[in-house]
Amino acid sequence: MLHTPAPTDIAATDARVRPTTTAPREYVHRAALAEVFLTADWSRTDEAHFTMKAQWPRGHSFFGPVGGTHYDPMLAAETIRQVGALLAHVGFDVPLGHQFLMWELNYRVQPSRLPVGGAPAELRLDVTCSDIRRRAGRLTGLRYEVLLSENGRxxxxxxxxxxxxxxxxYRRLRADRLAEPLAAPAPTAPVAPRRVGRRDDFDVVLSPTERDDRWRLRVDxxxxxxxxxxxxxxPGMVLLEAARQxxxxxxxxxxxxxxVAMDATFHRYAEFDSPCWIETEPAVGYPGSAERLVRVTGRQDGEILFTSITTVADLPTA
Known part of the structure; x- marks a missing residue:
């Protein structure tokens, strides 16, 4: 007989334990259940404050451990994105089918607290909303802050x-783009995966140009x-990944x-039918710190798509 032991934090005799499930995928705007990081455990304190839960997997096909040891900080970015969608639907009664446009997304992680342990990271998310805007009683936009903690840290x-x-x-705003669905563009040649911290061409979102500080966004x-x-x-997460790479x-x-940190601002939609160019400016170091700050700009048809200020640091050695 095969015995599979239960996780040690669940008492087998406690009938009050409620099995953990993910948040509905529709509420975080994901098609694949495996890509839902938020759980169905959320509560509201008042009009502007919520508590949510999330789980980060020890392994992931794309957001895998950096260096094999530390959670990918981009998990924080995707978690924060999912929080915004869930907030709208469960906290402010935005119907499914409404379209969301992200204007800003910022995060910062504490590298020393990101080592992957022996079980998935179980996170508490404390959410504070501000600048809540409504029209005719319906939410039209907001800003929110998220504090992610594990075991109180x-x-x-x-x-x-x-x-x-x-x-x-949305159909009126995007009428010219929705009238005739565009065929998927053929992916351009990738930068060497190891050059951008990846192992496989499939995960590379940059194509080389004649300049070392400029790339074409690779769309697959x-x-x-x-x-x-x-x-x-x-999607905006593709642009954030381009900045990271x-x-x-x-x-x-x-x-x-x-x-370890990224402050991103989005200015317009990134379209499929025109090349998008990703450019970096020289890194700036902080006095007395090993962190470097890099500005990344995305452009399309001569206009700025997005900008990001990304802070990078070497992987902690201990």
Whole structure:
């Protein structure tokens, strides 16, 4: 007979234990259940304060451990994004089908508290909302802050701002893009994976140019994580990954580095039918610190798509 032991934090005789489930995938705008990091355990303190729970997997096909030892900080970015969607639906009664436009997303992690342990990271998320905007009683946008902690210790924090629109308004705003679905663009040649901290061409979102500080955004809609479901524009998380990979090129090949902080601002939709260019400016160091700060800008058709200020640090050795 095969015996599978229960996790040690669950008492087999306690009938009051409620099995943990993920938040509904629809509420965090994901198609794949495996990509839902929030659980169905959330509560509201008042109009502007919520408590949520999340779980980070020890292994992931895309957001895998950096250097094999530390949680990928981009998990914090994706968790914060999912919080915003869940907030809208369960906290402010935004119907499913409404469209969300992220204008800002910022995070910072504490590298020394990111080592992957013997079980998935069980996180508490303390959420504070501000600048809550409504029209005719319906939420149209807000800003929110998230504090992520594990066993009472803060491991990351961040904030974001978005607006949301009804399907009818979105169809009017994007009429020219929704009239005829665009065919998926053919992926351009990738940068060498090790140059951007990846192992496989499939996970690379940059294509080389004649300059060392400029790349073309590589779009492959077959990627199951970055393009979890069909859309009429390139997702913001693809742009954040492009910023992370661009910053990684400044490190020696093969060295594991952590994007410990990112402040990203989005200015317009990233379209599929025109090249997007990713550019970096020289890294700036902090006096007395090993952290480096890099500005990344995305451009399309001569206009700025997004900017990010990314702080990178070497992987902690202990």
């Amino acid at each position: 803060e491991i990351a924090g961040g904030d974001a701002r978005y607006t949301c629109t009804s399907p009818e308004v 809609t077959r990627h199951p994580i970055l393009f979890d479901h069909p859309g009429d524009h390139i 661009a910053v990684h090129t400044l490190a020696p090949v093969g060295r594991a580095v952590l994007p």
